[in-house]
Amino acid sequence: GEDVEQSLFLSVREGDSSVINCTYTDSSSTYLYWYKQEPGAGLQLLTYIFSNMDMKQDQRLTVLLNKKDKHLSLRIADTQTGDSAIYFCAPRPPGGYNKLIFGAGTRLAVHP
Amino acid sequence: DTEVTQTPKHLVMGMTNKKSLKCEQHMGHRAMYWYKQKAKKPPELMFVYSYEKLSINESVPSRFSPECPNSSLLNLHLHALQPEDSALYLCASSQDWGSTDTQYFGPGTRLTVL
Numbered sequence: 001g002e003d004v005e006q007s008l009f010l011s012v013r014e015g016d017s018s019v020i021n022c023t024y025t026d027s028s029s030t031y032l033y034w035y036k037q038e039p040g041a042g043l044q045l046l047t048y049i050f051s052n053m054d055m056k057q058d059q060r061l062t063v064l065l066n067k068k069d070k071h072l073s074l075r076i077a078d079t080q081t082g083d084s085a086i087y088f089c090a091p092r093p094p095g096g097y098n099k100l101i102f103g104a105g106t107r108l109a110v111h112p
Numbered sequence: 113d114t115e116v117t118q119t120p121k122h123l124v125m126g127m128t129n130k131k132s133l134k135c136e137q138h139m140g141h142r143a144m145y146w147y148k149q150k151a152k153k154p155p156e157l158m159f160v161y162s163y164e165k166l167s168i169n170e171s172v173p174s175r176f177s178p179e180c181p182n183s184s185l186l187n188l189h190l191h192a193l194q195p196e197d198s199a200l201y202l203c204a205s206s207q208d209w210g211s212t213d214t215q216y217f218g219p220g221t222r223l224t225v226l
Contacts, residue, residue: 042118098160
């Protein structure tokens, strides 16, 4: 089955860019999602990329997909304290039902 | 509107209690999901309902009993839980279940079993 890995912690200064990385094993994953979870809250959909794309930009967010290396990244430009949260990478393998495979999550800490 | 609501926000129950968690969406979605999230872990899928029928049960113990009374509502009935069942229970919905439709999550119910 799909295995998803993320680094557990990232600390950045306010105003800098953050890059959160994710590697996965199932190269046939169709959609790859990024969710954000603030403390004590549910998951908020941030963005997603379809497997036939290599880049998607949405305001401060840029998603890069390297299908050959099975590597996904999320770049947050001009990181703010409100971006402090846990970020989950979640590829969706093909076939079957709509099951997301979540990575362990990366805790982003933004400091002044 | 992409809102999924869940009640209650917090729940404390004893091991002999019976309680229910509720989830509601008004986006016309036909697939609804229950996830369990332990502290510092990612969400784990428990159940999937599609068109009000249980489609997937990820080998969840029978002390958790889901119910989908109509297309907008999803319940999770709890009975004889164990302390290790304490977790954040998340509900999600999507347009359909067999496609690549995006799942939208509710804020969760934080359950503590004493």
